[in-house]
Amino acid sequence: MHRVVITGTGVVSALGRNTAEFCQSLFSGTSAIRELLSVDTAQLRFKHGAEIRDYTPEKHFETKDIAFMDRFAQFAVLAAREAISHAGIAWSQELRETTAVITGSCLGGKFAEESGYWELFHNGRNRVQPLTIPLSMSNAGASHIGMQFGIEGPTYTVSTACASSTHAIGQAFWMVRSGAAPMAIAGGSEAPFFLGGLKAWEAMRVISKDTCRPFSAERSGMVLGEGAAMLVLETLDAALARGARPIAEIVGFGMSADASHITQPLATGPSRAMRLALRDGGLAPEQIGYINAHGTATEANDRIETAAIRSTFGSHADKLAVSSTKSMHGHALGAAGALEAVASALSLKHGMLPPTANFLTPDPACNLDVVPNEVRVASVEACLSNSFAFGGLNAVLAFKAL
Known part of the structure; x- marks a missing residue:
């Protein structure tokens, strides 16, 4: 079994167009949640999202390539470009033949689908775009x-x-650790700002009309975000041998299913995933100093996640720092776990814990140290990154500082 490290990261998000910008905004407590510009919000009950503004595909891709790439796929490639460049990989044919690429996406290319539906059902045309x-x-x-x-x-x-994307990174981690692949590019991408999708979220009544306030008594729901994050994973020995400078180590991965309800979470499933990640990483609960929470700012999630953390860590929960970076980069759905994995790795590298932004009043049902509003300078040995999905599917990554 090999030790697995992160040697490169790439980010495209409303919080930053690259890792450096993302890091600066993350630790300054800047929220990228603003009024949406790319969609006519007159038809929506909510107006805000964490949107990548002034994005021009032609600045990054040739026209012939754009024709084959929906917005979410463009984000994925941009993040991978940065991560691979950051890692300083020198490709050989053998490495190309054995490296894994594992990504996560909840929606895929919905812009193309919505355009097709519009042509069929609104314009009455009999054909859609061939691609x-x-x-x-x-x-x-x-x-x-x-x-x-x-x-x-x-x-x-x-x-x-x-x-x-947390499942994707976890599986990539297991592949590299076992030797099934010497290297992996792993992460996720998402582009949810299209009218049909926003109307669907509106119907669920889980989107905030103002902003995202995880764990705060005034929280009123989640806020969507878009973007991508990718990580380069490789063995520690290989990284050191080629002179790379690892950012952090991935040591554990746990996943579980609630097997209960399609949208209403339980505390037992998330707690089991956290315990499995600790066990997989050979970590004692007391070694964890920080958790990047799923923290959606919905009434049910924040309360259930708090109960799951307390169930997992017992009295040590009182010593944990727990923050939700969704308060800044929004909930990027299938890409959220990748953005939060990068945030977790950067936290360990820089000895700084990102805040839960937009926080107002503590909620007695969320009685954790949620690092409210301001970054905290603190070196921790290890941290967890939580992702809990509709369908009752839970995935947790465990990281250690190097």
Whole structure:
């Protein structure tokens, strides 16, 4: 079994167009939640989201390539480009043939699908864009990453709602640790700001009309975000041998299913996933100093996650710092876990814990140290990153500082 480290990260989000910008905004407590510009919000009950503004595909891709890439796939490739460059990988044919690309996406290319529906049902046309299928398929991000870099190893996409990219990173971690792949590009991407999808979220009555306030008594729901994050995973020995500078170590991964309700969470499933991640990483609960929470700011999630953390850690829960970075980058659905994995790794590297932004009043049902509003300087040995999805699917990653 190999030790697995992160040697490169790439981020495209409303909080930053690259890792450096993301890191700066993360630790300054900046919230990227603003009024949506790309969608006509006159038809919506909510107006806000964490949107990547002024994004121009032509600045990053050739026109012929854009024709085959929906917005979410473009984000995936941009994040992978940065992560691979950051890692300083020198590709050989053998490495290309054995590297894995594992991504997560909840929605896939919905812009192409919605455009097709509009043509069929509104404009009364009998045909849709010929590339609708390759544009909309959820694995397009992974496939385009592979094609961009000539990667021929195991390549696939996980779609488990809001746990998608955490499942993807966890499986990539297990592959590298076991020796099934010497290296992996893993993460997730999402682009949820299209009218049909927003109307669907509106119907669920879980979107806040103002902003995202995880764990706060005044919380009123989640706020959607978009973007992508990718990580380069490789063995510690290989990284050191080629002179790379690892950011953090991934040591454990746990996953579980509530097997209870499609949208209402239980505390037992998330607690089991956290315990499994600790066990997989050989960590005692007391070694964890920080948790990047799922923290959606919905009434049920924050209360249930608090109960799950207390069940898992017992009295040590009172010594844990727990924050939700969704308060800043929004809930990026299938990409959320990847953004939060990068945030967790950066927290360990820099000895700084990102805050829960927009926090107002403590909720007695969420009686944790939620690092309210301001970054905290603190070096911790290890941390967890939680992702809990509709369908009762739970995924947790465990990281250690190097």
